[in-house]
Amino acid sequence: MAAPRGEFTSRFGFLMAASGSAVGLGNIWGFPTNAASNGGAAFLFTYLILAFALAYPALMAELIIGRYARANAVTALRTISSGNKTRLAALLVGFIGIVTVSFILSFYGIVSGWMIAFFFDPIARLLGASQLSAWLTNDAVMRNSLFVVLFMLVTIYIISAGVKEGIEKWASRLMPSLIVILLLLIVYVLTLPGAMDGLRAYLVPDFSLIADPSLLVDAMGQAFFSLSLGVGTMLIYGSYISSNENLPTIGSLVALLDVGIAVMAGMLILPAMYVALASGVEIYDDAGGLIAGPGLIVSVLPSLLTTMGAIGVFVAIAFFALMTIASLTSSISMLEVPVAYAVEHHELERRRAAMLIGSAITVISLVIVFNFDPLFDLVVTVTTEVSQPLLGFAFCIFAAWIWQRSEILEEIKQGCPEVESGIFWKIWPFYVKFICPVAILVVYFQ
Ligand code: PHE
Numbered sequence: 098m099a100a101p102r103g104e105f106t107s108r109f110g111f112l113m114a115a116s117g118s119a120v121g122l123g124n125i126w127g128f129p130t131n132a133a134s135n136g137g138a139a140f141l142f143t144y145l146i147l148a149f150a151l152a153y154p155a156l157m158a159e160l161i162i163g164r165y166a167r168a169n170a171v172t173a174l175r176t177i178s179s180g181n182k183t184r185l186a187a188l189l190v191g192f193i194g195i196v197t198v199s200f201i202l203s204f205y206g207i208v209s210g211w212m213i214a215f216f217f218d219p220i221a222r223l224l225g226a227s228q229l230s231a232w233l234t235n236d237a238v239m240r241n242s243l244f245v246v247l248f249m250l251v252t253i254y255i256i257s258a259g260v261k262e263g264i265e266k267w268a269s270r271l272m273p274s275l276i277v278i279l280l281l282l283i284v285y286v287l288t289l290p291g292a293m294d295g296l297r298a299y300l301v302p303d304f305s306l307i308a309d310p311s312l313l314v315d316a317m318g319q320a321f322f323s324l325s326l327g328v329g330t331m332l333i334y335g336s337y338i339s340s341n342e343n344l345p346t347i348g349s350l351v352a353l354l355d356v357g358i359a360v361m362a363g364m365l366i367l368p369a370m371y372v373a374l375a376s377g378v379e380i381y382d383d384a385g386g387l388i389a390g391p392g393l394i395v396s397v398l399p400s401l402l403t404t405m406g407a408i409g410v411f412v413a414i415a416f417f418a419l420m421t422i423a424s425l426t427s428s429i430s431m432l433e434v435p436v437a438y439a440v441e442h443h444e445l446e447r448r449r450a451a452m453l454i455g456s457a458i459t460v461i462s463l464v465i466v467f468n469f470d471p472l473f474d475l476v477v478t479v480t481t482e483v484s485q486p487l488l489g490f491a492f493c494i495f496a497a498w499i500w501q502r503s504e505i506l507e508e509i510k511q512g513c514p515e516v517e518s519g520i521f522w523k524i525w526p527f528y529v530k531f532i533c534p535v536a537i538l539v540v541y542f543q
Pocket of ligand 1 (some may be wrong): 120121122310323328
């Protein structure tokens with residue numbers, strides 16, 4: 098007999114866990130820099146529309162399938178399929194999702210490891226350990242290996258403890274702290290010289306860019322990655338929601354939290370970059386765009402923080418604590434996907450499954466660390482730009498074309514008896530059936 102499945106004990110617990118999965122490195126550095134290089138508020142505006150019109154319906158598809166089947170992605174997709182061919186497709190999609198999310202975790206863990214190293218750096222400086230500080234901030238194989246292992250051990254530890262004692266408990270502690278730290282940092286950074294230029298770059302729209310296909314592609318990719326879609330994360334979290342929860346409402350709260358925190362992160366990162374500019378730090382790359390990605394977080398911001406003197410040390414601790422928390426609440430949701438599969442499908446004990454799978458993913462991370470240049474970008478691109486959108490497409494097809502509409506309705510009705518007469522049921526089925534798959538394919542072939 099398999100062990101009984103876990104369940105989130107409260108709506109708050111689920112919201113913290115799901116928004117914790119959604120809010121990650123993608124929000125805090127992906128979103129702001131995407132916005133800055135794509136016409137500021139024009140990107141913000143497009144992102145908001147895409148997040149609610151396309152990503153939210155796809156998120157709902159995963160949550161509903163998950164709660165109905167109360168199982169891991171492979172079993173869940175097979176449960177809603179009929180006929181041998183669709184059941185085979187279900188196996189394939191579920192399995193590719195598990196492999197994809199494991200590879201996403203393998204590169205995510207490396208970047209999260211950098212965040213932990215940069216969190217310890219100001220502490221080392223505070224203690225006068227300048228050699229240690231130099232080691233922590235110097236991009237080297239040894240440092241990267243140690244910190245990815247450390248990060249993965251924490252992720253494994255939380256997942257071993259299960260849904261209630263691990264995921265829910267830690268997300269409920271970490272997410273409120275994340276929001277408080279983010280707000281404090283925004284308030285502080287906005288008082289510094291140059292911050293208003295950053296806010297302007299972020300919030301004043303350049304509408305000439307709004308029809309630019311690359312803006313649409315970036316905004317769509319950002320929305321899907323940010324809501325953790327396509328790889329079964331939201332499906333497995335959905336499978337732990339109690340039957341009497343109102344799914345359309347809690348789904349929209351997750352989307353609102355994710356978008357809200359991304360927008361807030363923009364109010365921190367862009368002003369911070371322009372504060373850095375005002376203090377003489379280079380913020381533009383060779384092509385004239387704003388420095389984005391790792392360069393922004395591990396070079397521009399630390400350079401800014403060192404110009405701030407004593408207070409910079411505390412701002413650095415707060416900022417990298419924020420990044421580490423954001424990473425951790427996402428990484429646990431990633432590891433939960435293969436672990437839930439192993440526990441339910443192969444009747445492995447949770448602790449063992451978390452340890453075995455977590456270790457295997459850590460080994461992949463180490464292989465990437467040792468072969469960074471050829472592998473890192475490749476893994477990021479294949480998982481997030483190829484696999485994730487295609488899987489998102491497949492989930493929409495399963496929810497709208499393969500699964501029976503009456504069953505979907507019954508499932509939602511459990512926690513929302515009036516759904517049939519509401520706006521959700523008037524719009525959502527049409528969206529997942531036609532708009533979402535077409536839009537995903539259009540973007541994909543861009
Ligand atoms: N949503 C996370 C972020 O924004 C990344 C993620 C992708 C998490 C896929 C889980 C699954 O950083």
